[in-house]
Amino acid sequence: MTANANNRSPAEQGMWLATVGLAAWMVPGAGHFIIRERKRGIVLFCVITALFTMGLYIGSIGVVNWESGRIWFYAQILCSPAVGIIGNFTKSGGYDVYGHPSEIGQIYTGIAGLLNLLCILNAVYMAYCGRGEMIGYEEEQESNG
Amino acid sequence: MAECVFILAAFTAPIEIGTDKMEMLWMFPVIAAIAMVYKATKMRVLFTKKYLIESLVLFLTISGFMILAIIVLNLLSWLITS
Numbered sequence: 001m002t003a004n005a006n007n008r009s010p011a012e013q014g015m016w017l018a019t020v021g022l023a024a025w026m027v028p029g030a031g032h033f034i035i036r037e038r039k040r041g042i043v044l045f046c047v048i049t050a051l052f053t054m055g056l057y058i059g060s061i062g063v064v065n066w067e068s069g070r071i072w073f074y075a076q077i078l079c080s081p082a083v084g085i086i087g088n089f090t091k092s093g094g095y096d097v098y099g100h101p102s103e104i105g106q107i108y109t110g111i112a113g114l115l116n117l118l119c120i121l122n123a124v125y126m127a128y129c130g131r132g133e134m135i136g137y138e139e140e141q142e143s144n145g
Numbered sequence: 146m147a148e149c150v151f152i153l154a155a156f157t158a159p160i161e162i163g164t165d166k167m168e169m170l171w172m173f174p175v176i177a178a179i180a181m182v183y184k185a186t187k188m189r190v191l192f193t194k195k196y197l198i199e200s201l202v203l204f205l206t207i208s209g210f211m212i213l214a215i216i217v218l219n220l221l222s223w224l225i226t227s
Contacts, residue, residue: 037191039191039193040185040186040191043181043185043191043196044182044185044186047178047181047182047185048178048182050178051174051175051178054174056156057155057156057160058159058160058162058171059159060156060157060158060159061156061157062157062159095157095158096157096158096159097159098159099159099162100162100163100164100168101159101160101161101162102159104162104171105159107175108174108175111175111178111179112178115178115179115182118182118183118186119182119186122186
């Protein structure tokens with residue numbers, strides 16, 4: 001952990017918040033993990049990744065398509081930048097995607113992305129308040145003692 | 146290696162889902178995920194037991210309201226069409 005939130009300059013604080021936000025977007029739960037909210041980070045990673053993977057399994061990776069389903073793609077990309085790689089694979093339209101499974105797959109992956117947006121905002125807010133540094137410390141003391 | 150290929154191949158074609166009443170069950174995993182993520186972001190300190198109980202309560206509350214909405218909408222549709 002770097003210096004306490006109260007001791008940082010505004011520029012350092014801004015960089016710290018951006019780092020937390022970026023980490024939370026890159027890997028669901030990573031933002032919480034780096035502010036010492038490790039249990040929370042692990043839970044968020046497992047739930048969001050499971051929901052997204054389930055959506056891909058139900059509707060096939062064709063549900064991530066930034067040409068035919070642009071609005072859904074905006075929600076899906078919030079889950080991780082890695083979704084863009086899937087979008088690159090599927091833009092040719094070579095993957096089967098139709099009917100009810102497509103709808104359910106899009107809903108699952110879209111909601112996973114939107115839930116990650118909630119986690120990104122929550123991680124940045126916690127980092128801004130310095131909560132991870134205070135409460136994470138308390139939790140660690142509790143689990144050690 | 147072959148297992149990995151089979152697992153990856155499972156993601157390239159959609160699974161079979163019909164349009165009958167049982168397909169409504171697909172809403173429950175989403176509700177569970179929403180309840181778990183919401184409670185994980187909302188709780189001040191994440192104590193395992195309390196977290197699981199609160200997530201379960203939220204899951205049941207959302208499910209209850211969804212089922213109520215389904216019943217009301219079905220009733221309305223039946224009243225209008227009969």
